[in-house]
Amino acid sequence: xxxxxxxxxxxxxxxxxxxxxxGSTFFLIKDLLDRVPTLDFLAVRFAIAxxxxxLAAPKAIARLSPVVRRHAMVLGCxxxxxxxxxxxxxxxxxxxxxxxxxxxxxxxxxLFAAWILRTHIGAMTWAAVALAxxxxxxxxxxxxxxxxxxxxxxxxxxxxxxxxVGLGAWSTSGDALGMTILxxxxxxxxxxxxxxxxxxxxxxxxxxxxxxxxxxxVAGALAMLGQTWAQAxxxxxxxxxxxxxxxxxAASFAVALGGEGITSRLLIGGAMVLAAMLVVELVPHRLVExxxxxxxx
Numbered sequence: 001x002x003x004x005x006x007x008x009x010x011x012x013x014x015x016x017x018x019x020x021x022x023g024s025t026f027f028l029i030k031d032l033l034d035r036v037p038t039l040d041f042l043a044v045r046f047a048i049a050x051x052x053x054x055l056a057a058p059k060a061i062a063r064l065s066p067v068v069r070r071h072a073m074v075l076g077c078x079x080x081x082x083x084x085x086x087x088x089x090x091x092x093x094x095x096x097x098x099x100x101x102x103x104x105x106x107x108x109x110x111l112f113a114a115w116i117l118r119t120h121i122g123a124m125t126w127a128a129v130a131l132a133x134x135x136x137x138x139x140x141x142x143x144x145x146x147x148x149x150x151x152x153x154x155x156x157x158x159x160x161x162x163x164x165v166g167l168g169a170w171s172t173s174g175d176a177l178g179m180t181i182l183x184x185x186x187x188x189x190x191x192x193x194x195x196x197x198x199x200x201x202x203x204x205x206x207x208x209x210x211x212x213x214x215x216x217x218v219a220g221a222l223a224m225l226g227q228t229w230a231q232a233x234x235x236x237x238x239x240x241x242x243x244x245x246x247x248x249x250a251a252s253f254a255v256a257l258g259g260e261g262i263t264s265r266l267l268i269g270g271a272m273v274l275a276a277m278l279v280v281e282l283v284p285h286r287l288v289e290x291x292x293x294x295x296x297x
Contacts, residue, residue, distance in 0.1 A: 011233035015242045016198060016277075018226040021219040023249025028211045036203055038087045039195035041212070046080075046188035048216035049224075053181045071170040072179040075163055082159035084185065084194055085234025092149025099247055101153040103136040108123035108161035112226060117169055117236070128279040132244040135272025138265055141224045161240070166227060168236035174264055176229040184224060205255035241276055248273050 032041060053060075064072070091100050107129055113119040171179060182240075203209045231239050248270040255262055 011230040043284035049220035072182035076183035080190030085156035089153030153238035167231035
């Protein structure tokens with residue numbers, strides 16, 4: 001039992017570190033997208049990530065069973081489609097609203113987990129979900145309206161939630177590396193197909209290439225490997241609440257490295273999201289909430 005608790009804590013820390021990596025990319029992406037179209041950036045980023053992981057572990061996919069390969073391909077399709085929809089939504093809606101709607105996977109994940117995995121969601125967990133959602137709103141929202149951009153961004157949030165639930169159901173420690181590589185290959189393929197008709201614009205200077213390499217290797221390949229491994233040991237809802245720290249990290253890096261100022265909304269919203277994460281980590285879990293339901297078909 002103590003060993004399982006230690007593994008669970010390590011998985012939570014890995015997921016938090018991955019979320020910090022994702023948060024660190026926001027101000028880099030904001031700068032890079034002034035020179036490289038979004039879909040072109042995504043295609044190059046995930047193609048580099050896939051190539052690097054294949055070079056590091058060329059036989060990892062071959063060791064997966066046919067069922068696990070199918071699962072990884074489904075998860076890669078979900079994530080790739082979510083990336084494209086979220087990006088397309090950004091062209092039609094303010095970034096802050098997009099960030100809040102995308103963060104709605106915190107609410108959608110326990111709903112899907114209860115429906116698909118028959119997972120019991122306790123009152124304290126729902127309270128943490130509500131706290132994280134309000135915190136995201138305080139952190140990001142300055143106004144809100146429903147339009148085309150908001151609608152497709154909400155679809156992206158649904159796909160992200162399904163991806164989190166799918167990882168919780170299908171990932172195992174032993175298959176984490178192979179599943180990660182196959183997911184990234186599928187994501188790269190989807191992004192390349194989406195942008196290929198217009199041609200692919202590449203970065204034209206060393207600084208931009210360094211940003212792309214960091215986002216491909218550290219915040220791409222290694223972060224997804226960490227997520228895939230961590231979710232083999234964590235319930236989907238707990239994972240989603242930990243991952244809701246992403247905009248908090250994004251804002252923190254923007255203040256520390258991007259020259260943005262500290263606001264009361266940043267402090268209050270960030271504190272609420274952090275409190276939600278601490279609730280699910282420090283409050284004792286009932287057995288039924290701590291179990292990770294795996295589906296083998």
